[in-house]
Amino acid sequence: MSDETFEALLQRRGVLIERIVSHGHVTPHDHPYQQPHDEWVMLLSGAARLLVEGEPERSLAPGDHMLIPGGARHWVTFTAPDEPTRWLAVHLLGAAG
């Protein structure tokens, strides 16, 4: 499996935009993602499912987007095994809650 890559596209005061490329990667159940700030994500290509604690699991197709609230544990539960899945993530560093 190829590595999952994280590429910072823009860093400004209060905002970090990054592109993430996944190849079938999922988040281990006992190691969720969790960050103090709100994070907005859009799926650019491929396919994925995302689970945010306390919310229904979401299937994401290209163009779909959602907000991951600061502090919420979340897991990528699926990315396409046969094509790259590209995400755009906008970290709202000054806008938690």
Add this chain to the structure above:
Amino acid sequence: MSDETFEALLQRRGVLIERIVSHGHVTPHDHPYQQPHDEWVMLLSGAARLLVEGEPERSLAPGDHMLIPGGARHWVTFTAPDEPTRWLAVHLLGAAG
């Protein structure tokens, strides 16, 4: 020609994320875009060319991205006539210059 559409996807203090869908639209030469804040754009689908004053014209394919500095006049000089061109724009409202 279909209308060009602007859809706000997220508004937070200091950040506005919007999706723009163009169908062959270009910016009239005598009516450039110009805003006081930095604006980061990524092409999501389709094809476009963007001219920022003082810089070489850029051709954009899906996944290409660039920063439009606050205050700079700019023009979309081409969008694909035969398919929708989708842009993601992140307006950095507190981060000009």
